[in-house]
Amino acid sequence: MSHAATPLTMTNATVKLSPPRLSERHVAGVLILALCAVLILIIALPLWALLSKSLEDTQGRFVGLANFVSYATTPTLLSSLTNSLLVASVTTGIVLPLAFLYAYALRRSCIPGRGLFYAAAMVPVFAPSLLSGLALIYIFGNQGLLKSWMMGASLYGPVGIIAAEALYSFPHAVLILVTALGLSDGRLREAAEAMGTTRWRIFHTITLPGARYGVISAAFVVFTLVITDFGIPKVIGGQFSVLATDAYRQVVGQQNFPMGAVVGIILLVPAVLAFFVDRAVQRRQSAMLSARAVPYAPRPDKRRDLTLLGFVSLTALAIVGPYGIAIWGSFVKYWPYNLSLTLNNYDFAAVDPEGWSTYGNSLLLASLTAVIGTALIFTGAYLIEKLKLFPRLRAFAQFLAMLPMAVPGLVLGLGYVFFFNAGWNPLNALYGTLTILVINTIAHFYTVGHITALTSLKQIDSEFESVSASLKVPFWSTFRRVTAPICLPAILDIAVYVFVNALTTVSAVIFLYGADTKLASIAIVHMDEAGAIASAAGMASVIMLTAIAVKLAHVGLDRLVFGRLQRWRQR
C-alpha cells in the first residue's frame, strides 16, 4: 500500500527541492527506506511473529532452545532432513540441465513456435499443484494408464515426489534462465565465430559464463522450492516424510506452533545460504549488456535446430500430457470404474456452497496482486540494483526480498495470522479481507519476480546511469525512459508469473481467507477432501485454462507490441 505513495513522494520532491542533483540523494534515500519499510512489514515482521514462537513452549513461556533439542532428539528428524536434501538435490540435478537446454533452445536457436514452447513449459505454473498430483496418479498410480512404465516401483514415495517436484519447479527454472540467456552481447559471439572458435568452446567460454548468474539463481530457486513444498509430498509422498510434511504435521495435525516454527527455521537455511552465494556471484558478474551491446540474433543451423526441436517437443509433451489427461479426468464419471463422460462435475455449487463465486474472488485477487506486486517488485529491484547509495540498506532489502522463497507457505500464512490479527496491530482491520490476501500473495511470490527483475537489470550496463548522471538527468527519469522500457518484457513476465501463482496458491492463504473471500484454489482442496475429485480436477482445469489464456495474451502482446518496442536493439 505504501508503495502507492512513492510516486507522490517523487513528484513532491522534484517540485520542492532544487537544484535536482541535490534532491536525488534524498529521494533515493526516502525510496530505499520506504522499500525496506514495506518489506519489513510484509515479510520480516510476520515471519518473526511465528518464528519467535520456536523459543516458547505451547503455553507461550520462554524455554530457550529446548524445542530445538527435543526436535533433534526425535528419531524422525534425521530421516526427514536427509530425505528432504536428497529429494531437493536430485530434483535440482534433473531440472537444471533440462531447463537450461530448453531455455537455450528458446533463446539461442531458430526453432519454430518458440512462444508456444515457452508457454508449454509454463503449464505447471498454471495448474494448482493438486492437479499435478492428480495427473500423476491418473497416469502412474496403481490404477494408472501407464503403470507398467513404473516397472514395479510405486509412485507413492521418493520417485513420485521427485517426478512431481521436477514438473512443478521446471517452469521456475526456465523463467529465470530464459531471461538470463535472453540478453547478451552478440558482438562477442560474432567475434568468436569469425575467429573460428568451436561451438563447444563458445558455449563454455561465452554462453555459460554469461548466464552464470541465472544458472546459480535457478539452482537455488529449484532447490528451495522443492525443499519447502508440502503439497506434493502430502498428496503422493506416501510414507516418505520430508521436512515440509513434518511442519504440516506439527502445525495442522497437532497444533504445535513452536515445533512448526522450529521446522520453519530449519527450512530457512537454504535461503540464507542462497543469499550469501548470490552476493558472492554478484561481485564477479559484470554487466552483459553494455551501452554499445548488440543483442545476439541466432542464425538458422539445420542440425542444431532439428536436435533442439526434438528435445523441446519431447519435453513439452512430457509436461503438457499429464494435464491433458487430468482435464479428461474432470469429465469422467467415476475413475477408473466408470469412464463415461459428463458435465456434472462442473456444477460446482453441488459440492461447494460458494459454487463459481470462488473463481471470481481468485480472478480479483490475481489481478490486484499482479498490478500492485509487479510495480513493487520491479521498482524495488531497480532501487536495490541500480542506485549506488546506501549500500547497507540496499543489502538489507535484498536479503528480505530473497527470504520468502525459503519460507513454506504454511509458515508465512500462520505468521500473518499472528502478526496481522494481533490486538495491538492497527492493521488488524485488514484481517479476513481481500487486502490481506493480496499483501500475503505478493510477499509469498516476491523472490522469483525479484530475481527475474534483477537478472534483467544486471544485464543493462550501469553506463546508462553514469551518462544520465553526467547529463544531470535524475535517476527516476532514467528509470522511466530507459530502464523500464528495456526491461518491459521482464516486467510483463513478472506480472504474469505473479498473476498465475495468485490463482493457484493454497498453502499460505488457507489460514487467511474470510467468509466472503474464499478462493478457487482453496475450493479445489475442499472438493478433493470431500471426495469430489472430478470436480476438483474440473475447477483446477478452469483455473489452468484461465492462466493459459492470460499467458497466450502475454505471448501475443510480446510479439505484436513489445516486438516493435525492442526493435532498437537490432542493428
Place this chain on the structure above:
Amino acid sequence: MKNWLATCLVGAFALALPGAALAQKTKVTVYTALENDQLGPFKASIEKAVPEAEVVWVRDSTGVITARFLAEKDNPRADMVMGLAASSLLMFEKAGLLEAYKPAGADALKPVFRDGSEPYTWTGMDAYLGVVCFNTAEAKGVPVPTSWKDLLNPALKGKIVMPHPASSGTGYLMVAGWLQSMGEAEGWKFMDGLHENIAAYLHSGSAPCVQAARGERTVGLALDMRGASEKSKGAPIEVVIPKEGVGWEMEASAIVKGSKNLNLAKKVADWSTTKEANELYSKTYAIVAAPGIENKPANYPANAEAGMIKNDLAWMADNRDRVLAEWSKRYESKAAPKN
C-alpha cells in the same frame, strides 16, 4: 480498483458498527469443519430459528480450522465453533477459549454428547467412526474382513493405508480405539502386525477410503461417512465395522469466549440441541446427540452404533502426546516400508 476500495470501506464499516442502520441482520461468524454440502441447509435452518442472525461460515478441515483458531486466540474472529472434533474443543476448553453456556435443550441429549465437566462449554452433535473400506474388485481372493485381525493377513502386505495419527484426528481415534478396546499391550501388538501390511500413513482422514475406492489400494481405514458416500457413487467397496468394535469421535459446538454477539450465539447454541438440528445432523451422520432420531444414509453399515466401543474422550485428550510419541517411536523410526 475504486470499487474494490469502496467494498473494503463498506466492509470495514459493517465490521466496525455491527447492527448499524443498514444491516437488519447481525453476522454470526462460525468456524466449522462440517462437510461442504451441509453448510447451506444448516445456515437456512439456523436463520429460520434465529431470524436476526446471519450465519457466515469459515470452513476448512479439522486440523486447519483448529490450528487457525488457536493461532487467532489473542484476538478471536469467530463467534462460535460448530461441527468441530470434540478433541479440538477439549483443547480449546483447556486453553480457556470457550464461553461457559449450557444450551436450553442440552439435558435431553444422550449423556455422552454433553460436556461432562464444569463449567459447561461444549455440546456434542453427532459421532463419527473409523471403519474399514475394502475394495472387493482388487481383493484378489482375500475375503472381506470381519475382524481387525483379518487385516494382518500377509496377502494384504503393502495394500493397506490408514491416516497418520499425528496428522489426522481420524488416525488418532483409530489408534486410541485399539488401545482402549484391546488394552494397551494387545493394542500395540496388533499395530505392530498391522504396520507390516501398511503401505503408507496418509495425512487425511478420508483419503485412505478414497484410495481404496479407486482401487489404488485394497484396504483403506477411514471415516465411516466417506466409505458410505464412495460406495454410493459406485465404488466397488464394502464398508466394514470389525466385530471387536471401532474407535470414534464426535462433532461438537461451542461459543467462543469474547464473542461480540454473545446473545445471538446463545440462541444459535440453543438451536443446536433442537430436534430440527439433530434431524439435519442425521442426514449426514448416522449417530446423533438427540435420542430417537435415526436416518441411516445409503450404504451405511447397519451395525455401526452397536460397534462403537466404550470411548473415553478425556482419556484420548490426556494421553494424546504419550500415545503419539510411542507410535512415532515404533513406526516412524523404522525404515519406510518398501512400497
